[in-house]
Amino acid sequence: MPHLTHIKVRGYHLDIYQHVNNARYLEFLEEARWAYLEDCGDVEYFTSRHLAWVIVNININYRSAATNGQQLQIATQFSKIGSKSAVIHQVVSVAGSDTVVADADITFVCLDQRTGRAVAIDGELLERLSKHLTD
Amino acid sequence: MPHLTHIKVRGYHLDIYQHVNNARYLEFLEEARWAYLEDCGDVEYFTSRHLAWVIVNININYRSAATNGQQLQIATQFSKIGSKSAVIHQVVSVAGSDTVVADADITFVCLDQRTGRAVAIDGELLERLSKHLTD
Amino acid sequence: MPHLTHIKVRGYHLDIYQHVNNARYLEFLEEARWAYLEDCGDVEYFTSRHLAWVIVNININYRSAATNGQQLQIATQFSKIGSKSAVIHQVVSVAGSDTVVADADITFVCLDQRTGRAVAIDGELLERLSKHLTD
Amino acid sequence: MPHLTHIKVRGYHLDIYQHVNNARYLEFLEEARWAYLEDCGDVEYFTSRHLAWVIVNININYRSAATNGQQLQIATQFSKIGSKSAVIHQVVSVAGSDTVVADADITFVCLDQRTGRAVAIDGELLERLSKHLTD
Numbered sequence: 001m002p003h004l005t006h007i008k009v010r011g012y013h014l015d016i017y018q019h020v021n022n023a024r025y026l027e028f029l030e031e032a033r034w035a036y037l038e039d040c041g042d043v044e045y046f047t048s049r050h051l052a053w054v055i056v057n058i059n060i061n062y063r064s065a066a067t068n069g070q071q072l073q074i075a076t077q078f079s080k081i082g083s084k085s086a087v088i089h090q091v092v093s094v095a096g097s098d099t100v101v102a103d104a105d106i107t108f109v110c111l112d113q114r115t116g117r118a119v120a121i122d123g124e125l126l127e128r129l130s131k132h133l134t135d
Numbered sequence: 136m137p138h139l140t141h142i143k144v145r146g147y148h149l150d151i152y153q154h155v156n157n158a159r160y161l162e163f164l165e166e167a168r169w170a171y172l173e174d175c176g177d178v179e180y181f182t183s184r185h186l187a188w189v190i191v192n193i194n195i196n197y198r199s200a201a202t203n204g205q206q207l208q209i210a211t212q213f214s215k216i217g218s219k220s221a222v223i224h225q226v227v228s229v230a231g232s233d234t235v236v237a238d239a240d241i242t243f244v245c246l247d248q249r250t251g252r253a254v255a256i257d258g259e260l261l262e263r264l265s266k267h268l269t270d
Numbered sequence: 271m272p273h274l275t276h277i278k279v280r281g282y283h284l285d286i287y288q289h290v291n292n293a294r295y296l297e298f299l300e301e302a303r304w305a306y307l308e309d310c311g312d313v314e315y316f317t318s319r320h321l322a323w324v325i326v327n328i329n330i331n332y333r334s335a336a337t338n339g340q341q342l343q344i345a346t347q348f349s350k351i352g353s354k355s356a357v358i359h360q361v362v363s364v365a366g367s368d369t370v371v372a373d374a375d376i377t378f379v380c381l382d383q384r385t386g387r388a389v390a391i392d393g394e395l396l397e398r399l400s401k402h403l404t405d
Numbered sequence: 406m407p408h409l410t411h412i413k414v415r416g417y418h419l420d421i422y423q424h425v426n427n428a429r430y431l432e433f434l435e436e437a438r439w440a441y442l443e444d445c446g447d448v449e450y451f452t453s454r455h456l457a458w459v460i461v462n463i464n465i466n467y468r469s470a471a472t473n474g475q476q477l478q479i480a481t482q483f484s485k486i487g488s489k490s491a492v493i494h495q496v497v498s499v500a501g502s503d504t505v506v507a508d509a510d511i512t513f514v515c516l517d518q519r520t521g522r523a524v525a526i527d528g529e530l531l532e533r534l535s536k537h538l539t540d
Contacts, residue, residue, distance in 0.1 A: 011421030013420075014419075014421045015416050015417045015418075016417075016419045016473055018421065018423075023417065068421055
């Protein structure tokens with residue numbers, strides 16, 4: 001089951017087209033990822049090991065426009081754990097409906113903040129991340 | 136030759152990692168696209184025909200971190216004109232260097248604001264957009 | 271009793287000083303005002319009468335820094351109804367503590383969107399707004 | 406003479422009212438302050454002494470709405486140097502016109518980043534800041 005976050009569209013999220021601006025969605029997605037990582041205890045885990053998630057790619061589809069007052073639901077789940085990177089899949093939809101507003105794949109690496117280098121995803125780290133695929 | 140826009144990284148562009156936040160790049164890219172469209176006269180052309188560009192996909196690679204005080208250069212050019220959508224390719228680099236910070240493909244459709252529907256890219260519109268590929 | 275909204279500080283809210291950026295607080299305050307107006311039914315009331323709230327002044331004190339992971343509470347209440355403008359007082363604090371992070375007075379006028387002019391706050395409008403002072 | 410910065414209003418700066426959003430102006434003002442401090446060499450001066458400017462109050466008047474495509478001019482100058490704080494006055498206007506869009510007083514203290522405390526504005530620091538009043 002994906003993790004769910006809800007965000008209500010407000011007047012300041014809109015742009016000249018009266019729709020949520022394309023850049024704002026990335027803040028919505030980041031909000032949902034922090035909430036997810038917090039809820040599953042990963043913020044502490046990664047911080048204590050000096051590991052930071054560094055995004056290397058975002059591929060986002062804008063499928064329908066979100067407008068003022070709409071309640072959005074953001075579903076967040078891991079979709080792939082590779083040897084060097086992992087992918088989180090996120091779907092923004094209008095809460096209580098089948099309307100998909102946007103969906104995105106977020107690819108990231110785990111950076112060791114002491115060396116400034118990405119670490120291999122194996123051993124304990126692989127075990128930790130892999131749990132996200134099945135939870 | 137791609138169109139060039141310059142943006143200096145400021146303290147408010149950074150996030151907890153002291154790098155430009157992933158969402159902020161989409162504003163940088165949008166800034167560069169508006170500047171491009173303005174410089175080539177397309178803002179007027181599209182506005183007068185009630186056509187809006189609606190983004191359907193952004194695929195962005197984050198290749199290196201941008202930090203406070205860096206001067207960024209954003210190169211913007213069309214890379215593909217299809218029958219229903221077009222693609223703009225944008226590269227963010229550190230000005231005066233070979234360091235690529237991010238690159239992205241922005242896919243958009245042309246929406247007729249009177250009908251709310253995407254229009255086919257043919258005839259005069261195709262001619263107009265195609266000029267961007269060779270300019 | 272003031273209306274309460276809660277916002278958790280995330281990594282993308284911070285700036286080069288690792289504190290919530292000064293501009294971001296205005297979004298937090300706007301979020302809280304929309305939530306307040308929605309909860310008391312005023313969004314519908316004003317929209318149906320073509321009235322928009324237009325901010326003419328914000329006076330905000332930044333009293334202590336908010337950092338990543340803190341849960342902020344935003345208390346929102348009307349503090350003054352004048353003949354032409356009204357004032358909303360908002361206090362941002364760390365939830366569950368006495369630590370005030372910021373407080374602000376937001377002065378606004380009611381704009382008739384059909385004429386583009388501010389309207390006098392009297393009659394039914396005065397009655398409507400005055401309820402906020404005592405609720 | 407105040408320092409001048411120019412910013413063009415883009416579609417992503419607007420909100421539901423099709424005007425530049427109230428929070429966005431604070432980013433415009435911050436952009437102008439960084440540009441000012443950079444141009445006069447103060448960024449280096451303060452950084453090398455581990456001093457950070459910390460904003461304690463912003464008092465901003467929104468005088469007229471800025472809309473898409475407008476070229477804004479931001480005039481920045483010091484207006485007061487006190488013993489513990491200083492004030493920068495900033496005026497946003499439509500370039501080439503007398504139309505004031507917003508004006509603001511930004512009050513800040515100088516924080517010693519090693520102690521986390523505001524320092525007294527005297528001696529060399531007073532001399533440095535005072536130059537801004539007369540330049």
